Amino acid sequence: MNDNGENGQKKSSRRPSQERTAQRDPERTRAAILEAATREFAENGMGGARVDGIAERAGTNKRMLYHYFGDKEQLYLRVLEEAYVGIRTAERALHIGDRSPEEGIGELALFTWRYFLQHPEFLSLLGTENLHRARWLRQSVRLKELHSHLIGELSDVLERGKKQGVFVETADPLHVYLTIASLGYFYLSNQYTLSTIFGRDLIEPTHLNAWERHIVHVTLASIKG
Amino acid sequence: MNDNGENGQKKSSRRPSQERTAQRDPERTRAAILEAATREFAENGMGGARVDGIAERAGTNKRMLYHYFGDKEQLYLRVLEEAYVGIRTAERALHIGDRSPEEGIGELALFTWRYFLQHPEFLSLLGTENLHRARWLRQSVRLKELHSHLIGELSDVLERGKKQGVFVETADPLHVYLTIASLGYFYLSNQYTLSTIFGRDLIEPTHLNAWERHIVHVTLASIKG
DNA sequence: CCATCAAGTAACTGTTTAGTTACCGACTTG
DNA sequence: CAAGTCGGTAACTAAACAGTTACTTGATGG
Incomplete structure (x- = not known):
């Protein structure tokens, strides 16, 4: 199996690296x-x-x-943790505070939708974890602090929008995030039963694009003042 | 299903009665x-x-x-079918067409939210079925026709609202239903992970009521003209 | 150059699981 | 009342399962 034509180099000062350690x-x-x-x-x-x-x-x-x-359960928890770290890291890189309030919220909505679309395994893991009432997530020490940042940043954007008069005073950061996540999550995670019972293939690009626009529209319509 | 509510009564005048058939x-x-x-x-x-x-x-x-x-799979399919029949039957009894368009949509949103809240097992079954990409639902002959009625009725209400000028012309019945269902489904089915990561108990009555109002508000805000 | 230790393999174990079989007992009917 | 049917019980089986143990291989450092 080892037809690696390279020399069997040893004793290098560095750790044995890529090509050598194929086995x-x-x-x-x-x-x-x-x-x-x-x-x-x-x-x-x-x-x-x-x-x-x-x-x-x-x-x-x-x-x-x-x-x-x-064991199986600890492995599952690691998988779940990595999935959360993945989305929250990408989300942070958006810096939604750098734009106008409306653009910021729109960007967050677009990002969330597209991330969900590209990471179906994340949605699926969330569903599994909720079936079990967050039994494993609750044990995780790493994940709690990961989310305060999101709400904080979102809160700042909303405050700015309220001061500018473009958002209503009642707009709540958690509600805004839940709205965005709801519309993306349900459409994608339930696409199979929905496509079956309504006889429309929801994963088709035309419908996908229409729903993307719908999410941004609904999110902004719900907080515009 | 079998609407013969009581046990099978025979032609004999004395029927096998309760205490008898306890076994x-x-x-x-x-x-x-x-x-x-x-x-x-x-x-x-x-x-x-x-x-x-x-x-x-x-x-x-x-x-x-x-x-x-x-076997297990056929039993599961029966369970799933009954769950769908349950919600669609209750939904039909609403007769959302009997009110003004705005009230009709508001009623549908309220009904859906409250039904989801009272039937967590329905949400859970949907999640399971979607994890398996509607593998069993697709085999069901009974369920397809159950849903055309919903979209039809919703479509009528929207048309009436458009003619009265209270709804925008672009309002789409499937989008309206998906919006209502999304907001209810995600909040409830993902309440465990959400409560954990955001440190807020979403099932608390105060938050529940706030979200109920939010659903009606968002749904109507997205189609009002 | 050999002792050691970490990476990796594969066969094994005790338990759990979906599905089956052999049987029981009550009621009906010819 | 004999025979059959139907609702029901419990012990059984073959396969699948999570987790373990005994072992091999190969790199490294004293």
Whole structure:
């Protein structure tokens, strides 16, 4: 298997790196398990996910999975944490405070919708976690502080809009965020039953674009003064 | 389903009565299994639900479950069908066309929110079914026709509102329904993760009432002309 | 150059699970 | 009342499952 034509270089001052460690690479194995687990949990939920399935997807075996992550539940929690870190990090990079209040809210709505669209596994993990009443999320120490920033930034934007008279005084940051997230989450996560019962393929680009515009419109219409 | 409410009365003048049939009552056993299955599937999803768990909740055993419903998957589909029939039946009884267009839409929004609030198992089943990409719902013959009525009625109300000049011309019946359902579904089905990450108990009556008003407000604000 | 330790494999274990079979007992009917 | 049917019970089976153990391989450093 090792037809790597490179010299077997040893004793370099640096850690054995990429090309050499095609066979043995703890970092990569670990990352592969995490990614495989994300897909397995997203596709099958906590009850339906199979440890063997994750190991196979990751191109390794159960022994490594238990070695790096303890057990199925701890692995699941890591997957969930990573998913939250992913969206909140990307969100922060938006800097919605740098624009006009209306543009800022519009940008947040657009970003959220597109992030949901590109990360169906995130929506799925949220659904699974809520089915279990946030049983694992509640145990997470890392995630609580991750979210105060979002509400804080959103709150600033709304305040500015209120002072400028473009937003109503009753506009609430949590309500605004929940509105944006609701409209994106439901449409995408329930697209399968909705498409079936209403006989319209919701994932078609035309409908997708119409709903994107709808989200921005509804969000702004609900707070405009 | 079987509208024969009482137990099967025979041509004999003396009917097998309550105390007699405490031991044997096919209708009740069947109904008990269906209700137990609804709870088990809602709480644990398809992958997490246990056939033994359903039998135990129903106060019977697996043999009866397989006798009446075939297997786990068919039982699940029956549960899902009944859940849809439940909401669509109650919805129909609203007769939103009997009021002014604005009141009609407002009533639909209120009804949907309150139904979701009182039937968390329905939301949970939807989530499970969508996790599996409507794999079982797609097989259902009964459910397709159930939903054309909703869109039809909603469409009439919107048309009337447009003619009266209270709704914008671009208002779309599916979008209106999706807006209402989105805002209710996300808030309730994701209440556990949301309450955790935002540190606010969303199920508290104060917040519940605020969100109810918000849904009606947002829905109408998005279509008012 | 060999002792050591970490990465990795694969077979195994005890338990849980969906689904089945053998049987029971009450009621109906010919 | 014999025979059959239907509602119901409980023990069983084969497969799947999460988690473990015994082992191999290969790099490193004394």
